[in-house]
Amino acid sequence: xxxxxxxxxxxxxxxxxxxxxxxxxxxxxxxxxxxxxxxxxxxxxxxxxxxxxxxxxxxxxxxxxxxxxxxxxxxxxxxxxxxxxxxxxxxxxxxxxxxxxxxxxxxxxxxxxxxxxxxxxxxxxxxxxxxxxxxxxxxxxxxxxxxxxxxxxxxxxxxxxxxxxxxxxxxxxxxxxxxxxxxxxxxxxxxxxxxxxxxxxxxxxxxxxxxxxxxxxxxxxxxxxxxxxxxxxxxxxxxxxxxxxxxxxxxxxxxxxxx
Amino acid sequence: xxxxxxxxxxxxxxxxxxxxxxxxxxxxxxxxxxxxxxxxxxxxxxxxxxxxxxxxxxxxxxxxxxxxxxxxxxxxxxxxxxxxxxxxxxxxxxxxxxxxxxxxxxxxxxxxxxxxxxxxxxxxxxxxxxxxxxxxxxxxxxxxxxxxxxxxxxxxxxxxxxxxxxxxxxxxxxxxxxxxxxxxxxxxxxxxxxxxxxxxxxxxxxxxxxxxxxxxxxxxxxxxxxxxxxxxxxxxxxxxxxxxxxxxxxxxxxxxxxxxxxxxxxxxxxxxxxxxxxxxxxxxxxxxxxxxxxxxxxxxxxxxxxxxxxxxxxxxxxxxxxxxxxxxxxx
Numbered sequence: 067x068x069x070x071x072x073x074x075x076x077x078x079x080x081x082x083x084x085x086x087x088x089x090x091x092x093x094x095x096x097x098x099x100x101x102x103x104x105x106x107x108x109x110x111x112x113x114x115x116x117x118x119x120x121x122x123x124x125x126x127x128x129x130x131x132x133x134x135x136x137x138x139x140x141x142x143x144x145x146x147x148x149x150x151x152x153x154x155x156x157x158x159x160x161x162x163x164x165x166x167x168x169x170x171x172x173x174x175x176x177x178x179x180x181x182x183x184x185x186x187x188x189x190x191x192x193x194x195x196x197x198x199x200x201x202x203x204x205x206x207x208x209x210x211x212x213x214x215x216x217x218x219x220x221x222x223x224x225x226x227x228x229x230x231x232x233x234x235x236x237x238x239x240x241x242x243x244x245x246x247x248x249x250x251x252x253x254x255x256x257x258x259x260x261x262x263x264x265x266x267x268x269x270x271x272x273x274x275x276x277x278x279x280x281x282x283x284x285x286x287x288x289x290x291x292x293x294x295x296x297x298x299x300x301x302x303x304x305x306x307x308x309x310x311x312x313x314x315x316x317x318x319x320x321x322x323x324x325x
Numbered sequence: 326x327x328x329x330x331x332x333x334x335x336x337x338x339x340x341x342x343x344x345x346x347x348x349x350x351x352x353x354x355x356x357x358x359x360x361x362x363x364x365x366x367x368x369x370x371x372x373x374x375x376x377x378x379x380x381x382x383x384x385x386x387x388x389x390x391x392x393x394x395x396x397x398x399x400x401x402x403x404x405x406x407x408x409x410x411x412x413x414x415x416x417x418x419x420x421x422x423x424x425x426x427x428x429x430x431x432x433x434x435x436x437x438x439x440x441x442x443x444x445x446x447x448x449x450x451x452x453x454x455x456x457x458x459x460x461x462x463x464x465x466x467x468x469x470x471x472x473x474x475x476x477x478x479x480x481x482x483x484x485x486x487x488x489x490x491x492x493x494x495x496x497x498x499x500x501x502x503x504x505x506x507x508x509x510x511x512x513x514x515x516x517x518x519x520x521x522x523x524x525x526x527x528x529x530x531x532x533x534x535x536x537x538x539x540x541x542x543x544x545x546x547x548x549x550x551x552x553x554x555x556x557x558x559x560x561x562x563x564x565x566x567x568x569x570x571x572x573x574x575x576x577x578x579x580x581x582x583x584x585x586x587x588x589x590x591x592x593x594x595x596x597x598x599x600x601x602x603x604x605x606x607x608x609x610x611x612x613x614x615x616x617x618x619x620x621x622x623x624x625x626x627x628x629x630x631x632x633x634x635x636x637x638x639x640x641x642x643x644x645x646x647x648x649x650x651x652x653x654x655x656x
Contacts, residue, residue: 153337221399221401221403222403222405224371224376224397224399224403225397225398225399225403225405226405226416226420227376228374228376228396228397228398229396229416229417229420229464229465229468230393230417230420230421230468231416231417231420232420235420239416239420240405243407244405244406244407
């Protein structure tokens with residue numbers, strides 16, 4: 067009984083802001099002190115869909131986040147493999163280095179990156195944005211995948227090697243399926259973090275490439291709660307679709323896995 | 326046919342792990358690397374299996390021995406948790422692209438030989454320790470290895486199960502005629518399974534020989550101490566003559582030692598009562614399943630023996646003759 071009520075309370079606390087978001091999205095009039103909107107309608111939704119940048123922003127956000135996830139995993143997986151088994155660096159130094167992007171102020175990184183990227187002609191390009199996002203997503207992915215590697219240990223890969231498996235066979239049949247839960251978590255988190263990036267997209271994209279946060283934030287700042295809420299709902303949907311897609315792609319392979 | 330390891334050394338940074346290791350394994354032989362933990366026994370296996378690059382020295386696979394036909398079975402089995410018993414055993418065949426019918430046949434044969442019937446579709450976490458061990462062996466043996474490297478294979482099993490697994494390993498080895506390098510720190514296991522024993526202490530091979538030689542004639546005090554259950558009798562050696570406590574007997578002195586040394590007398594060496602030999606007074610007797618444990622006094626020193634033939638009485642003075650050539654080691 068106590069357990070159920072705690073669970074219900076948790077659900078309520080999570081759901082409450084979401085309900086407010088949804089109400090704002092379908093409200094045409096919601097004035098103080100009413101608890102629910104006085105008038106409902108599709109005006110806000112219509113406004114959002116008519117925005118010329120709406121569909122490009124959704125698509126850009128999705129593509130950038132997905133590409134960032136792929137790039138992040140491509141860097142984090144081999145790096146974590148090496149770092150999980152190395153002996154030349156202390157674990158504390160390693161952890162410090164992984165978290166470095168969090169410790170350094172993002173704005174300093176972004177502005178200096180922008181200067182470099184201008185020279186390299188990467189500003190205003192998808193490549194530039196994806197690279198700058200990757201910088202901020204790597205710590206999350208590294209930490210999760212590193213932990214997965216440590217937890218898995220070297221024994222499975224060594225055994226597979228001894229039984230005659232080639233490196234790509236080990237990756238495909240042993241490492242990948244065993245790490246799939248960890249990789250899926252890392253991928254999902256990377257996707258979410260990339261999708262929420264504002265600063266690097268704003269600076270490196272130079273306004274040429276629109277994403278959801280770039281449209282959403284000004285509305286929220288200007289008190290246009292209806293539109294901001296509508297965009298937030300879209301934002302949530304894109305996040306969920308992306309994370310589920312990644313989970314399906316990565317996690318779907320470990321059909322035999324127990325635990 | 327076989328494997329010859331010559332002059333293999335290994336450093337991690339400044340730390341020396343292995344010092345000039347020389348070993349040979351012949352086809353169908355069980356060689357045991359026996360030593361305390363952390364002396365680099367597993368490292369030797371990894372070097373042989375090619376899991377770790379060789380820094381110096383050479384591995385010479387002869388005849389139909391090769392690194393490809395050498396399989397390492399690590400401690401704790403490492404059965405792939407996301408694969409069934411069948412898939413685990415089939416793994417090595419699958420990565421070699423053996424066709425499906427042959428895989429099914431060979432895996433089925435292994436399942437029968439290792440008594441894993443009915444478990445083919447089970448996952449490793451549904452198996453007992455003994456079953457996991459048998460799957461690990463099946464997974465290696467199905468590949469018809471020439472040399473099997475076993476790292477503490479029975480360490481996690483209880484003692485009665487361990488006995489059965491020893492027997493099974495010997496049977497499999499007879500049937501498939503593979504050489505084995507076994508790593509263990511368990512004395513009984515080393516004595517029971519080995520054709521030859523290599524005692525590894527501090528990254529160095531201290532002695533190689535049959536279990537009996539190692540037990541009865543350990544080369545150094547370190548080897549004797551590691552094997553355990555040894556009496557050390559202090560005295561003076563001159564040629565073959567060992568003088569102690571105003572007695573003198575003839576012993577083996579392969580290292581040509583002179584001066585103060587220790588005579589090594591294993592607890593369980595066969596001893597019989599006689600009219601000459603080491604004179605000792607029986608202090609106490611204690612019954613044990615393996616024989617009567619006798620505490621004896623030789624002058625100021627004490628002896629423990631468990632394998633004395635004949636009637637013993639506390640307080641009696643006896644003369645002991647030993648069934649093996651006793652040997653002296655340096656202090």
